[in-house]
Amino acid sequence: MGTYILKRIMAIIPIFLLATLLTFGMIHLSPVDPAEAYLSAAHIQSTDEILAQKRHEFGLDQPLHVQYVNSIIKICQFDFGISYLSNKPVWEEVTYRMPATIQLALGSIILAILVSVPLGFLAGIKKNSVIDHFSRLLSFFGASIPSFWLGYLLIFFFSVKLDLFPVEGIGTWQHLVLPSVTLALPLIALYTRLLRASVLENLQEPYVLFARTRGIHEKVIMGKHVLRIAISPMITGLGMNLGKLLTGTIIVEAVFSWPGFGRYFIEAIFNRDVPVIQCYVLLAAGLFIFSNLIVDLIQMCIDPRISRKGGQRQ
Amino acid sequence: MVMSKRRNSKKVLFISAIVLILSTLLLGCTNESKENSTSNKDNKDMLTLAWPRDIGEMNPHVYNPSQLFATSMIYEPLVSYQDGGKLKPHLAESWEISKDGKEYTFNLRQDVKFSDGTSFNAEIVKKNFDTILKNVDLHSWLGFITKVDQTEVIDQNTFKLTLKEPYYPTIQELAVVRPVRFLGDAGFPKDGDTSKGVTKPVGTGPWILEEYKADEYAIFKRNENYWGELPKVKKIKVKVIPDAETRVLAFEKGDLDLIYGEGAISLDAFKQLETTGNYETSISDPVATRQLVMNTKKEQLSDLRVRQALQYGFNKKAMVDGVTSGLEEKADFILPTNFPYTSDIDVTAIDYNVEKAKALLDEAGWKLPKGKNVREKDGKPLEIELMYDSAESIQKAMAETLQSEWAALGVKLNIVGVELTVQIERFKANDFELNFFSNYGAPYDPHTFVNVVGSEGFGFNEAISSYPNRDELLKQIADVPGTTDEKERQELYSTILESLQDQGAIVPISYIKKIAVYQKDVSDFTFPANRDEHPFTGISIEK
Numbered sequence: 001m002g003t004y005i006l007k008r009i010m011a012i013i014p015i016f017l018l019a020t021l022l023t024f025g026m027i028h029l030s031p032v033d034p035a036e037a038y039l040s041a042a043h044i045q046s047t048d049e050i051l052a053q054k055r056h057e058f059g060l061d062q063p064l065h066v067q068y069v070n071s072i073i074k075i076c077q078f079d080f081g082i083s084y085l086s087n088k089p090v091w092e093e094v095t096y097r098m099p100a101t102i103q104l105a106l107g108s109i110i111l112a113i114l115v116s117v118p119l120g121f122l123a124g125i126k127k128n129s130v131i132d133h134f135s136r137l138l139s140f141f142g143a144s145i146p147s148f149w150l151g152y153l154l155i156f157f158f159s160v161k162l163d164l165f166p167v168e169g170i171g172t173w174q175h176l177v178l179p180s181v182t183l184a185l186p187l188i189a190l191y192t193r194l195l196r197a198s199v200l201e202n203l204q205e206p207y208v209l210f211a212r213t214r215g216i217h218e219k220v221i222m223g224k225h226v227l228r229i230a231i232s233p234m235i236t237g238l239g240m241n242l243g244k245l246l247t248g249t250i251i252v253e254a255v256f257s258w259p260g261f262g263r264y265f266i267e268a269i270f271n272r273d274v275p276v277i278q279c280y281v282l283l284a285a286g287l288f289i290f291s292n293l294i295v296d297l298i299q300m301c302i303d304p305r306i307s308r309k310g311g312q313r314q
Numbered sequence: 315m316v317m318s319k320r321r322n323s324k325k326v327l328f329i330s331a332i333v334l335i336l337s338t339l340l341l342g343c344t345n346e347s348k349e350n351s352t353s354n355k356d357n358k359d360m361l362t363l364a365w366p367r368d369i370g371e372m373n374p375h376v377y378n379p380s381q382l383f384a385t386s387m388i389y390e391p392l393v394s395y396q397d398g399g400k401l402k403p404h405l406a407e408s409w410e411i412s413k414d415g416k417e418y419t420f421n422l423r424q425d426v427k428f429s430d431g432t433s434f435n436a437e438i439v440k441k442n443f444d445t446i447l448k449n450v451d452l453h454s455w456l457g458f459i460t461k462v463d464q465t466e467v468i469d470q471n472t473f474k475l476t477l478k479e480p481y482y483p484t485i486q487e488l489a490v491v492r493p494v495r496f497l498g499d500a501g502f503p504k505d506g507d508t509s510k511g512v513t514k515p516v517g518t519g520p521w522i523l524e525e526y527k528a529d530e531y532a533i534f535k536r537n538e539n540y541w542g543e544l545p546k547v548k549k550i551k552v553k554v555i556p557d558a559e560t561r562v563l564a565f566e567k568g569d570l571d572l573i574y575g576e577g578a579i580s581l582d583a584f585k586q587l588e589t590t591g592n593y594e595t596s597i598s599d600p601v602a603t604r605q606l607v608m609n610t611k612k613e614q615l616s617d618l619r620v621r622q623a624l625q626y627g628f629n630k631k632a633m634v635d636g637v638t639s640g641l642e643e644k645a646d647f648i649l650p651t652n653f654p655y656t657s658d659i660d661v662t663a664i665d666y667n668v669e670k671a672k673a674l675l676d677e678a679g680w681k682l683p684k685g686k687n688v689r690e691k692d693g694k695p696l697e698i699e700l701m702y703d704s705a706e707s708i709q710k711a712m713a714e715t716l717q718s719e720w721a722a723l724g725v726k727l728n729i730v731g732v733e734l735t736v737q738i739e740r741f742k743a744n745d746f747e748l749n750f751f752s753n754y755g756a757p758y759d760p761h762t763f764v765n766v767v768g769s770e771g772f773g774f775n776e777a778i779s780s781y782p783n784r785d786e787l788l789k790q791i792a793d794v795p796g797t798t799d800e801k802e803r804q805e806l807y808s809t810i811l812e813s814l815q816d817q818g819a820i821v822p823i824s825y826i827k828k829i830a831v832y833q834k835d836v837s838d839f840t841f842p843a844n845r846d847e848h849p850f851t852g853i854s855i856e857k
Contacts, residue, residue: 031736031739032733032735032736032739033735033739036735036738036739037735038378039377040734040735040738041378041379042377042378043377043382043846044377044455045455045754045762045766045772046455046738046742047454047455047771048771049451049454050451050452050454050455052451053451053452085378085379086370086371086378086379087376087378087510087511096528097529152559152560152563155560155563156563159563159567160563160566160567163567166569167560167563167564167567167569168553168555168560168564168569169530169531169553170530254556254557255557255559255560256560257530257553257554257555257556257557257560259527259528259529259530259554263529263556264529267367267556271378272735
């Protein structure tokens with residue numbers, strides 16, 4: 001187990017290098033000059049002198065490979081550089097905005113679990129019931145509606161018309177409701193279907209039949225055995241989506257004026273704020289790797305069969 | 315089987331019924347309209363407005379990410395730019411310009427205090443100028459900065475600026491929002507270099523930054539010791555709402571008192587809010603001209619007749635009214651006529667006339683071959699590319715209109731959407747045929763626009779290279795800033811602007827305007843003449 005974790009952590013290094021190389025390459029493939037983007041954001045005319053000065057300040061006048069190596073060395077020391085736009089350390093800007101994004105991501109993931117586990121489970125054990133139909137409807141709806149549109153609809157009905165929640169901003173728990181729902185709905189759609197399918201599959205397994213013949217109470221079979229095994233694909237899905245969730249907040253943050261990291265990133269893209277973009281990509285890559293690792297560990301705890309090779313204890 | 319099918323269909327019916335009931339409930343809500351639009355209730359005497367971006371660091375001497383309007387609430391200029399391009403005394407009570415146009419002596423107002431109580435005087439003016447001049451390159455876009463020879467304190471209330479050569483726009487450029495506005499002594503960092511940041515936003519303006527949360531909001535409170543007209547509202551809250559539709563929703567709910575700016579909300583949303591009759595709306599005077607630039611260096615556009623034909627060949631008024639829903643106005647001049655030296659320009663009017671356009675193209679040798687719909691000359695089709703900013707829906711819609719209008723003339727227009735920065739870069743590199751452009755607006759024009767046309771490397775200089783009078787024009791442009799005689803200057807501007815327009819490479823399309831929507835209890839909202847500033851002094855709310 002220990003070597004397994006160590007191996008997984010070691011795998012991060014090449015992935016990080018690849019991620020930085022890719023972002024670096026893509027930024028430089030874009031025809032937009034960050035110095036020009038800076039000046040256009042500042043609403044000033046770009047004379048050659050200012051452009052040259054800005055390029056020098058950003059280090060863009062150095063050869064590409066030198067720029068890349070320099071940025072890697074700095075990143076290894078946890079120095080993500082200075083934001084072109086705000087002239088402040090990127091790490092400071094990011095950590096300032098991170099808590100809001102985490103709050104939103106956690107809120108929606110909790111909501112997604114709270115709704116999809118009971119819904120998917122009930123839909124599975126009561127196939128073709130009202131609940132099953134409802135879950136199907138919700139899933140179609142959740143999977144097909146674009147999140148910005150859903151966001152506007154929620155604001156329009158629940159905030160402007162019914163005055164139940166604030167339109168935008170952050171602060172109280174009420175502020176969290178609409179953005180969380182917007183972010184959670186596609187997840188609910190996905191997990192409900194995953195869990196339902198998995199429950200249905202497990203109901204066909206011999207162990208359910210054996211348990212029933214042993215006279216074990218139906219509730220115990222379902223709750224203790226079927227759910228426990230059936231939930232495994234959903235947890236994998238959750239892990240895969242944790243990274244996606246954090247990046248998925250970008251649109252929701254813009255719609256609900258949520259002062260998080262995603263919004264900051266979008267602005268950085270428009271302004272070609274290279275250090276910020278790099279930091280974001282690295283964090284996202286790191287998050288994907290770690291969330292997958294954590295999910296694997298959780299899986300091991302829930303279903304001990306995974307940590308055994310060929311059914312034998314290691 | 316039959317039983318379960320019947321049961322299923324019953325359930326489907328049941329679910330559909332529930333969905334129907336729920337949706338009618340929701341629809342029912344939409345019909346409920348508010349009797350009166352009300353402003354946000356949380357604070358009396360506080361005006362709440364939305365802005366798409368965080369206001370940024372309130373440093374008057376740098377550019378990003380601070381927002382111009384917010385900077386203008388705290389910091390003030392020596393000279394203020396007013397309606398019709400009039401330059402009025404502000405922190406300077408009066409000024410004298412020496413005969414040779416090199417020495418500017420400013421008599422400063424004596425009753426001005428910074429928001430921390432320290433007094434505004436020639437010393438602090440010099441200190442601000444000197445820190446700005448430490449970064450000449452950064453500020454070199456502002457013409458007079460590169461020409462400053464020295465700054466002097468004559469006495470407590472007299473400040474003298476000496477230039478290396480005469481440069482008439484100096485007074486006008488002193489009205490810009492940055493970098494020539496004044497920070498109090500307490501705001502300077504230890505090493506005195508404000509380009510790295512200020513310690514405290516201390517200004518002389520009508521507002522003081524009271525509370526600030528990055529990416530969320532900023533609250534400005536009224537400067538009770540303000541020397542000028544005291545603002546009527548006590549506080550202004552600027553909420554950061556990046557999304558235009560969310561701004562509209564927040565406004566409809568009553569969370570916001572005011573939304574204003576250029577393109578602050580979509581044209582559709584503006585029209586929709588206007589038609590409800592529950593809100594007040596207003597549109598400013600022209601702040602800039604949307605122009606179409608033709609690159610005369612390209613073969614097909616080097617002929618004046620082709621350029622004129624293209625102008626005769628589209629219905630400008632219909633296009634502007636249609637695309638902007640009347641929020642912009644058809645432009646007849648390449649600079650709005652409410653700017654200095656631009657009110658008396660005599661150009662040949664070009665009205666929509668398809669027949670004339672066709673005749674001009676025939677005359678220029680571009681004939682329509684039988685059975686084809688694109689004109690040709692020496693076997694080459696008349697094909698032109700128009701570049702537009704893909705993020706700007708107005709440019710896109712106008713490009714599409716031109717495409718269809720010119721197709722009727724036998725001109726094939728290819729339209730290409732690019733990112734704004736790419737548009738700027740390609741324009742500067744002379745890598746375009748047709749492009750949209752707009753001038754800088756008050757208080758930068760007309761001299762900045764004319765200077766850009768005259769200087770190499772901005773796009774215009776190369777674009778007008780087929781003008782027969784190009785050299786003469788460039789000389790006139792170079793002469794304007796150094797003029798000391800008002801009459802001579804006006805004549806030069808008239809000649810330059812008339813010639814630029816008559817030669818047809820710069821086509822005025824529409825006058826860009828700012829929009830505002832506000833709740834009914836907000837009164838006396840006005841648009842300042844300076845495009846970048848908004849000191850919010852007159853505005854009031856009745857609660």
